[in-house]
Amino acid sequence: MSVGILLVTHEGLGSTLLSVATRLLSRLPLACAAFEIPFDGDPDLLLPQASAALRKVDGGHGVLVLTDLYGATPSNIAARLARLGTPVRRVSALNLPMLLRVMNYAELDLDALPAVAAAGARNGAIIDDA
Numbered sequence: 001m002s003v004g005i006l007l008v009t010h011e012g013l014g015s016t017l018l019s020v021a022t023r024l025l026s027r028l029p030l031a032c033a034a035f036e037i038p039f040d041g042d043p044d045l046l047l048p049q050a051s052a053a054l055r056k057v058d059g060g061h062g063v064l065v066l067t068d069l070y071g072a073t074p075s076n077i078a079a080r081l082a083r084l085g086t087p088v089r090r091v092s093a094l095n096l097p098m099l100l101r102v103m104n105y106a107e108l109d110l111d112a113l114p115a116v117a118a119a120g121a122r123n124g125a126i127i128d129d130a
Helices: 013-025 043-057 073-081 096-104 113-123
Strands: 004-010 032-037 063-067 088-091
Touching: 004 013, 004 043, 004 073, 004 096, 013 032, 013 096, 032 043, 032 073, 043 063, 043 073, 063 073, 063 096, 063 113, 073 088, 088 113, 096 113
Parallel strands: 004 032, 004 063, 063 088
Antiparallel strands: none
């Protein structure tokens, strides 16, 4: 069993990032899903669906929830998911380098993966003076 990955994002982002990651890696080593929040979505109505998505990727060792923007509706729903009982760690500022880095360290546990995810996001931002 391993950690599951749930991307909770604004609509269009999570599924696209998973699609690109799958294309680059051929196969994702962790159970992954994207739960996308419509811009006019009601968090109270979406929470049961988000909870179902979380349970779907949980392989018994918890779920790393990656969100696109801290403080926005996807992040707030992710915070509510973390209080439902499944072990959850959350990281915001989701980008492709973050997701790829997590996939490259799939053997790590739920407590170690948030730092790996954050490092992927930070190290993926390069100022190119060329």
